[in-house]
Amino acid sequence: LSTIYDVARAAGVSPKTVSRVLNDEGPVNDQTRSAVRAAMRRLGYVPSRSARSLRSQRSGLIGLITGAISITEDQPTGLPDMLIVQGVQRVLSEHRMTLMVADTGGDMARVPDLVRTFLEHRVEALCIVAEYHQEIALEIAAGGIPVLLVNCFGGANTPAIVPDDALGGYLLTKGLIERGHRRIGVLTLPRAALARRLRLGGYRRALSEAGIAYDPALVAVGMDADPARPIAPLPMALQGLLALAERPTVICCGNDFAAMHAYALLAEWRIKVPKDISIAGYDDYRLVAELLRPPLTSVDLPYLAMGRRAGDVLIQLIEGTLKPEDIGKEAIAGRVIWRESVKPNRTSRAVATGN
Amino acid sequence: LSTIYDVARAAGVSPKTVSRVLNDEGPVNDQTRSAVRAAMRRLGYVPSRSARSLRSQRSGLIGLITGAISITEDQPTGLPDMLIVQGVQRVLSEHRMTLMVADTGGDMARVPDLVRTFLEHRVEALCIVAEYHQEIALEIAAGGIPVLLVNCFGGANTPAIVPDDALGGYLLTKGLIERGHRRIGVLTLPRAALARRLRLGGYRRALSEAGIAYDPALVAVGMDADPARPIAPLPMALQGLLALAERPTVICCGNDFAAMHAYALLAEWRIKVPKDISIAGYDDYRLVAELLRPPLTSVDLPYLAMGRRAGDVLIQLIEGTLKPEDIGKEAIAGRVIWRESVKPNRTSRAVATGN
DNA sequence: CTGAAAGCGCTTACAG
DNA sequence: CTGAAAGCGCTTACAG
Numbered sequence: 001l002s003t004i005y006d007v008a009r010a011a012g013v014s015p016k017t018v019s020r021v022l023n024d025e026g027p028v029n030d031q032t033r034s035a036v037r038a039a040m041r042r043l044g045y046v047p048s049r050s051a052r053s054l055r056s057q058r059s060g061l062i063g064l065i066t067g068a069i070s071i072t073e074d075q076p077t078g079l080p081d082m083l084i085v086q087g088v089q090r091v092l093s094e095h096r097m098t099l100m101v102a103d104t105g106g107d108m109a110r111v112p113d114l115v116r117t118f119l120e121h122r123v124e125a126l127c128i129v130a131e132y133h134q135e136i137a138l139e140i141a142a143g144g145i146p147v148l149l150v151n152c153f154g155g156a157n158t159p160a161i162v163p164d165d166a167l168g169g170y171l172l173t174k175g176l177i178e179r180g181h182r183r184i185g186v187l188t189l190p191r192a193a194l195a196r197r198l199r200l201g202g203y204r205r206a207l208s209e210a211g212i213a214y215d216p217a218l219v220a221v222g223m224d225a226d227p228a229r230p231i232a233p234l235p236m237a238l239q240g241l242l243a244l245a246e247r248p249t250v251i252c253c254g255n256d257f258a259a260m261h262a263y264a265l266l267a268e269w270r271i272k273v274p275k276d277i278s279i280a281g282y283d284d285y286r287l288v289a290e291l292l293r294p295p296l297t298s299v300d301l302p303y304l305a306m307g308r309r310a311g312d313v314l315i316q317l318i319e320g321t322l323k324p325e326d327i328g329k330e331a332i333a334g335r336v337i338w339r340e341s342v343k344p345n346r347t348s349r350a351v352a353t354g355n
Numbered sequence: 356l357s358t359i360y361d362v363a364r365a366a367g368v369s370p371k372t373v374s375r376v377l378n379d380e381g382p383v384n385d386q387t388r389s390a391v392r393a394a395m396r397r398l399g400y401v402p403s404r405s406a407r408s409l410r411s412q413r414s415g416l417i418g419l420i421t422g423a424i425s426i427t428e429d430q431p432t433g434l435p436d437m438l439i440v441q442g443v444q445r446v447l448s449e450h451r452m453t454l455m456v457a458d459t460g461g462d463m464a465r466v467p468d469l470v471r472t473f474l475e476h477r478v479e480a481l482c483i484v485a486e487y488h489q490e491i492a493l494e495i496a497a498g499g500i501p502v503l504l505v506n507c508f509g510g511a512n513t514p515a516i517v518p519d520d521a522l523g524g525y526l527l528t529k530g531l532i533e534r535g536h537r538r539i540g541v542l543t544l545p546r547a548a549l550a551r552r553l554r555l556g557g558y559r560r561a562l563s564e565a566g567i568a569y570d571p572a573l574v575a576v577g578m579d580a581d582p583a584r585p586i587a588p589l590p591m592a593l594q595g596l597l598a599l600a601e602r603p604t605v606i607c608c609g610n611d612f613a614a615m616h617a618y619a620l621l622a623e624w625r626i627k628v629p630k631d632i633s634i635a636g637y638d639d640y641r642l643v644a645e646l647l648r649p650p651l652t653s654v655d656l657p658y659l660a661m662g663r664r665a666g667d668v669l670i671q672l673i674e675g676t677l678k679p680e681d682i683g684k685e686a687i688a689g690r691v692i693w694r695e696s697v698k699p700n701r702t703s704r705a706v707a708t709g710n
Numbered sequence: 711c712t713g714a715a716a717g718c719g720c721t722t723a724c725a726g
Numbered sequence: 727c728t729g730a731a732a733g734c735g736c737t738t739a740c741a742g
Binding site for chain 2: 089101102105267291
């Protein structure tokens, strides 16, 4: 492999001039520049990042840790959080930064080792991406470089980018109310899920703003935290909602897979969507939401936008334009994607009056 | 940040001795070693990969390019090929190699740039992972380092690891025949898909080994190559199979999502799985296959195993234990995962005789 | 078992 | 607009 010295000799200039051409830096005579470029091409010169990093003390590297790649054989996941990684990557590449991605393989105990490897590479910042919205205890010993949490947040004032689940629950419920629904059933995520609590908060706020009383009978846990049987509680919970004296006119599911199973159960029970009952999902996992019949109304989990914002923040943290405390916990909004699984409810007023 | 010199001074030894401790290399007195280790800990020493790579001319890096992270907003995918990446990563980390992952963002034109960045980092080998089994034209200018293709293959004798689709189609069909099925319908992947041709080859081999005549009426294209409407042809094609004078007793779908939609259509038409007809998928995408009711028989697409094998091969190519031409195109077998969507067919013999 | 010297391929800091 | 010298933090090659 040729070096800057080989190129310099071939072009009849000094190594420093080659360096200048390489970095588009300082004033270089146009002819000199062309000569250097030609020599580079001729020799197949590829600069060495190691040498550059070593001397300049800037690696141009950012480390990202995720559990996303960590589908183990025992725990399949949908990997939607890869979208976060993609968002980060896009922004960073625009800033000529290289993203190093490492996964925990589902084992958080590996994090310190991964961080260590990143530090050996002298990454300029660290980004931790969680598989679902959660609080993490993890104290990252990052040796003074900026750390950004995405889809999770920590106790300290580590900056964090999270989805705005409260807003999602609010917007969905508000939209349903605007479409005439007043008896709005909910099959939630597992009881312990943070997103469950936040979305229910949004649900209640929308109800209250519309002057609709909150009825706990309309809310049931629809999913289990055990990844081996995520939808175990769904059939009973759905049956429970349908058996209510005043049956809901729409049911919001914890995610699109849960909605998919609700579809299957309803089909079995000869209940038509959306004629007999409307259904909504969450996540806007389009492989499911768009392909279901009827297509599923769902709330966009704004992973790509979160990733992009994370990329921006990382760059600014490195440049010092932004201080960690300027960020805090930042919630990113997602939109409701209205599809045919939700039908306006004409009779709602009568039903609601009967309440 | 402290250097090897700081550690050396703190431990009262020479830098070279610190280096030896760092690399578990050469003979070092136990007491000296402890002293050095203590000094490292005290100073929070983290070795610099740049310096090491530069001097030793070994980066310990392997570059992997995938389109996997490339869900664009317009093209959702299931990302199962992330399993390949995970398999590679696991093996490499056991060999103290670091994987650099870059994605094309769905745009193959970015590949040369990504390769260039990898070369600047002096990766010791390159791994290209495709989203689905395909032949690629791509000539990678990798500057002499080993290149391994995974889930794809090239014209030249670049080593490649692919799934054994022919075997998958064969094993599924053979298993169905063993379970008494003789009229075996197929809703294939898009016409242009390589996996379609390979799996149909396996299907026909199994039929022929069992002395069952191939009936082209039983095979229909069930999916479209347009990612915006992948299952567009499915309803008509499924209807066609069901309308046959001798209706198939089982239908094999191109993938698990297609099977999911077949379930929905059959439910609509009041046809019960597996009582009235058996269904099989492909990919063993467990989030779907295990959660469908009834759980779906599917053929494991051995992505994790392919990734592991790819990791092994990469290591051996780097070490020189293996020459590129020793590999060629290597097909990795997947198993059939039998679940309740397939029911043994008792009446098959009568039906078959009637044929 | 340990160390002194040189050099990997760049960029920095300075000079002209 | 261009260059000579030094040094980033390690490992190599050699010596003792």
